[in-house]
Amino acid sequence: MSQIQLSSMASVIASIEPIDPRHTAEARLRLDSLTKPIGSLGQLEDIATQMFSIFSGSVPFPLRRAVYVFAADHGVTAEGVSAYPREVTAQMVHNFVAGGAAINVLARLHDAQLTVVDVGVDAEFDPAPGLCLMKVRRGSGNMLREPAMTQEDLAAAIETGIRLAQSAKQQGQTLVAVGEMGIGNTTSASAIAAVLTKQPIGEVTGRGTGLDPAGRDRKLNILRESLERHFGDSTGTLEPLEILRCVGGLEIAAMTGFILCAAANRMAVICDGFISTAAAAIAHGLAPEVSGYLFAGHCSEEPGHRHLLRYIGLTPILQLGMRLGEGTGAVLAMPVIESSVRLFTEMATFSSARVSTANE
Amino acid sequence: MSQIQLSSMASVIASIEPIDPRHTAEARLRLDSLTKPIGSLGQLEDIATQMFSIFSGSVPFPLRRAVYVFAADHGVTAEGVSAYPREVTAQMVHNFVAGGAAINVLARLHDAQLTVVDVGVDAEFDPAPGLCLMKVRRGSGNMLREPAMTQEDLAAAIETGIRLAQSAKQQGQTLVAVGEMGIGNTTSASAIAAVLTKQPIGEVTGRGTGLDPAGRDRKLNILRESLERHFGDSTGTLEPLEILRCVGGLEIAAMTGFILCAAANRMAVICDGFISTAAAAIAHGLAPEVSGYLFAGHCSEEPGHRHLLRYIGLTPILQLGMRLGEGTGAVLAMPVIESSVRLFTEMATFSSARVSTANE
Numbered sequence: 001m002s003q004i005q006l007s008s009m010a011s012v013i014a015s016i017e018p019i020d021p022r023h024t025a026e027a028r029l030r031l032d033s034l035t036k037p038i039g040s041l042g043q044l045e046d047i048a049t050q051m052f053s054i055f056s057g058s059v060p061f062p063l064r065r066a067v068y069v070f071a072a073d074h075g076v077t078a079e080g081v082s083a084y085p086r087e088v089t090a091q092m093v094h095n096f097v098a099g100g101a102a103i104n105v106l107a108r109l110h111d112a113q114l115t116v117v118d119v120g121v122d123a124e125f126d127p128a129p130g131l132c133l134m135k136v137r138r139g140s141g142n143m144l145r146e147p148a149m150t151q152e153d154l155a156a157a158i159e160t161g162i163r164l165a166q167s168a169k170q171q172g173q174t175l176v177a178v179g180e181m182g183i184g185n186t187t188s189a190s191a192i193a194a195v196l197t198k199q200p201i202g203e204v205t206g207r208g209t210g211l212d213p214a215g216r217d218r219k220l221n222i223l224r225e226s227l228e229r230h231f232g233d234s235t236g237t238l239e240p241l242e243i244l245r246c247v248g249g250l251e252i253a254a255m256t257g258f259i260l261c262a263a264a265n266r267m268a269v270i271c272d273g274f275i276s277t278a279a280a281a282i283a284h285g286l287a288p289e290v291s292g293y294l295f296a297g298h299c300s301e302e303p304g305h306r307h308l309l310r311y312i313g314l315t316p317i318l319q320l321g322m323r324l325g326e327g328t329g330a331v332l333a334m335p336v337i338e339s340s341v342r343l344f345t346e347m348a349t350f351s352s353a354r355v356s357t358a359n360e
Numbered sequence: 361m362s363q364i365q366l367s368s369m370a371s372v373i374a375s376i377e378p379i380d381p382r383h384t385a386e387a388r389l390r391l392d393s394l395t396k397p398i399g400s401l402g403q404l405e406d407i408a409t410q411m412f413s414i415f416s417g418s419v420p421f422p423l424r425r426a427v428y429v430f431a432a433d434h435g436v437t438a439e440g441v442s443a444y445p446r447e448v449t450a451q452m453v454h455n456f457v458a459g460g461a462a463i464n465v466l467a468r469l470h471d472a473q474l475t476v477v478d479v480g481v482d483a484e485f486d487p488a489p490g491l492c493l494m495k496v497r498r499g500s501g502n503m504l505r506e507p508a509m510t511q512e513d514l515a516a517a518i519e520t521g522i523r524l525a526q527s528a529k530q531q532g533q534t535l536v537a538v539g540e541m542g543i544g545n546t547t548s549a550s551a552i553a554a555v556l557t558k559q560p561i562g563e564v565t566g567r568g569t570g571l572d573p574a575g576r577d578r579k580l581n582i583l584r585e586s587l588e589r590h591f592g593d594s595t596g597t598l599e600p601l602e603i604l605r606c607v608g609g610l611e612i613a614a615m616t617g618f619i620l621c622a623a624a625n626r627m628a629v630i631c632d633g634f635i636s637t638a639a640a641a642i643a644h645g646l647a648p649e650v651s652g653y654l655f656a657g658h659c660s661e662e663p664g665h666r667h668l669l670r671y672i673g674l675t676p677i678l679q680l681g682m683r684l685g686e687g688t689g690a691v692l693a694m695p696v697i698e699s700s701v702r703l704f705t706e707m708a709t710f711s712s713a714r715v716s717t718a719n720e
Contacts, residue, residue, distance in 0.1 A: 034462075035452070035455055035460060035461055035462075036461075036462055036684050037443070037444070037569035037570045037683070037684065038570060039570075040569070040570075040682065040683045040684040041462065041680075041682055041684060041688075042661065042680045042681025042682040042683065043680040043681050043682075044680060044682065083397070083718040084397070084716065084717075084718050085716050087716055088715060088716050091713070091714065091715040091716060092395070092715060094713070094714075095395055095708055095713045095715060098708070098713065100395060100706075100707060100708025100712070100713050101395055101396075101707065101708065101713075102394075102395075102396055102401065102703055102707055104706075105699075105702050105703050105706045105707055106699055106702075106703070108702075108706075109695075109698065109699060109702050110695070110699075209397035209400070209718070210397045210398060210399075210400075210718055301402065317680075318678070318696075319679055320401075320402045320403040320404060320677075320696070321402025321403050322400065322401055322402040322403075322404065323397070323400045323402065324396050324397065324400040324401060328401075332695075332696065332699055335469075335470070335692075335695035336678075336680070336692065338469065339465075339466055339469060339470075339692055342465050342466075342468075342469050343462055343465050343466070346460075346464075346465045346468075347460060347461065347462055347465055348455055348458070348460025348461065352460070353451070353454070353455045353458065353460050353461075354451065354454075355448060355451040355452060355455060356444065356445050356447055356448050356451060357444075358443040358444050358569070358570055
């Protein structure tokens with residue numbers, strides 16, 4: 001099974017086309033003709049340029065917005081790495097289904113279709129609208145004792161993400177956000193960040209949902225031991241998939257598959273905080289051209305996030321000190337992205353509006 | 361006339377009520393009961409708290425959004441302080457009326473009612489929907505040679521802003537942005553920022569709409585001479601109104617009146633970039649409690665902006681490297697403000713959603 005499924009990922013990766021620099025140049029020319037001082041829309045101009053390039057010169061209106069929240073549990077929670085008990089993952093899935101979580105509020109307000117994906121929660125759910133039951137297994141392995149996933153689980157989780165991105169494409173979605181829910185998953189993201197960006201683990205490990213200093217020290221020790229166990233003997237650069245398998249998680253693997261397949265289908269993809277960006281970083285490690293399709297919704301308070309953003313080469317859109325996950329920072333960036341594209345499309349030019357250009 | 365009108369401003373100032381700290385405390389309690397780690401919504405929590413306090417514990421839904429763009433010309437443009445010719449102010453007013461400017465696009469997308477106010481443009485306009493013809497005079501005086509405004513002009517411009525805020529209140533607007541258009545007005549804003557924040561003029565003077573280094577040096581020299589002419593003999597702290605009169609502008613005075621009166625009427629006011637924040641800083645100098653009603657939509661690329669924000673005590677919502685004015689950064693922050701209030705109002709609590717709270 002894993003062979004077949006990883007070949008599906010390989011064909012997805014092979015079909016990702018790099019952004020065409022001619023579209024980028026064309027977009028810059030148009031931006032400079034609009035009735036505003038050159039460059040005065042700042043980062044909005046970069047966003048508009050990227051959107052123009054992703055959609056090969058013709059951004060489809062209206063943008064169809066969606067957010068996918070991947071949920072899974074983590075074996076490493078047995079080591080006491082989170083301020084919240086493991087049961088909260090399942091409880092929050094119920095909260096998503098009931099419409100009471102932060103991402104529900106933001107998805108409603110900003111008109112993003114919300115899909116919650118159980119890719120590995122340690123609980124069973126009844127079918128519900130907007131909930132995809134695609135569990136690979138009830139939680140990943142404890143990275144301190146064993147790899148988080150087997151080869152088969154890894155392939156199945158990636159495949160889950162690929163199938164959801166294919167479904168997004170079929171539904172005509174063009175601006176998709178990825179978010180997650182999983183108690184313990186900042187521990188996985190820190191491990192991934194440390195190995196990928198070659199930062200000391202202390203640089204990329206934060207307080208997660210709210211550990212006290214002693215709790216963070218414990219988390220740091222677990223991380224040090226886990227990294228030693230899995231990668232202590234290795235020299236040189238590790239394979240992204242092997243990092244993901246050993247210290248990642250089912251939701252992170254699913255997001256990796258989703259991001260790769262969304263890029264292959266020329267969708268604009270917004271990653272959210274530390275954990276979804278860890279998935280994006282793995283995807284970027286597997287296929288560097290994926291970054292042309294990626295936006296960073298915001299910069300999280302988790303200290304490892306900015307290292308991952310730098311690794312991929314992304315500039316965050318918002319910087320609001322958020323650290324919630326669920327896709328909240330990604331959905332909050334949607335109005336900014338939409339604004340940039342509308343400005344690009346709808347503003348008058350200096351000549352059409354008969355406005356004088358700068359002196360000299 | 362000026363006496364009567366400044367007495368109108370004095371009564372507006374007298375009616376500004378400080379934000380009630382009991383509402384602030386109540387909002388914090390509620391935020392900590394919502395299904396998210398404590399503090400994990402970052403600055404959104406501060407915004408929600410401030411909105412809850414502005415509206416005395418009951419934010420009206422839907423928020424009625426509006427943006428007021430005050431336009432005027434500046435006598436100091438005779439000294440060559442801008443990259444664009446003076447005529448662009450009037451040309452851009454025509455562009456606003458035709459719907460082709462950046463603020464038109466953003467106001468449409470984010471559902472903000474746009475009002476353009478001619479408070480001092482050096483051109484005559486035909487009546488048009490959304491254009492308020494309230495010209496005080498055709499451009500301010502050249503600050504290098506004379507005060508920008510007489511006492512009478514200053515009072516009339518402030519009164520213009522007061523009347524528009526009263527009209528906003530009558531229309532039921534609750535979330536109002538202030539923006540501006542006026543070739544040469546970063547020169548006024550730099551002069552105001554230098555005197556109010558006691559920074560060296562070089563610290564608060566930028567390239568405006570796009571001066572080259574030689575142009576910026578010329579602007580800096582004009583500013584140094586102007587500040588010496590008006591305030592060279594003074595010792596100690598200057599009166600905000602006198603700063604505004606000597607080196608401000610008609611649109612800046614109108615925004616000052618607007619902000620004061622909007623605060624007196626308990627509206628949430630979003631300032632935009634460097635120039636509207638200069639008006640907010642004057643308003644804050646006249647009535648410190650106005651800051652409770654103020655949001656900073658974004659942080660502009662103009663170097664003086666952050667000094668003014670610090671002077672008032674505001675944290676910008678967006679940081680996108682914009683420097684366009686027109687209210688664009690303020691309107692772009694509206695979805696973030698609305699998001700914060702919706703999260704506050706609509707999220708489930710830990711007890712209502714039966715989600716476990718943090719360990720310990």
